[in-house]
Amino acid sequence: MGIISGLAVYFIIWWTTLFAVLPIGNQSQHEVGERALGTADSAPINARMGYKVILTTILATIVFAVFYLVTQVWGFGPDDLPHLIPGT
Known part of the structure; x- marks a missing residue:
């Protein structure tokens, strides 16, 4: 794997991990009972994005x-997986 390929794979993993980390610890305005004018009830109170970016990077x-x-x-790849469908 080259440098560019490694960076591309890391970026995809990072972006996917970000979507998994985003909901951690969020409280919506509706849950807390406070609502800022012009926002949806589902908007988070304190998103803590810095913490989530650091956690995403670590994971x-x-x-x-x-x-x-x-x-x-170790050299494993998709070809090393057994065929689960008989006859393929």
């Missing part, structure tokens, strides 16, 4: 390290 780095270990060091 994405761990996932990428496991991906790199499995694919590049």
Whole structure:
């Protein structure tokens, strides 16, 4: 895997991890009972995006390290998976 390919895979893993981390710890305005004018009831009170970006980066780095270990060091790929459909 080259540098550009590795960065592309890391970016995809990071972006996917961000969507998994975003809902962690959110409280909506409706749940708290406070509503700012011009916002939806479902808008978060305190999104804590800095914390979520750092958490996303840490988790994405761990996932990428496991991906790199499995694919590049150990040499496993999609062709190594057994065929689950008989006759293929």
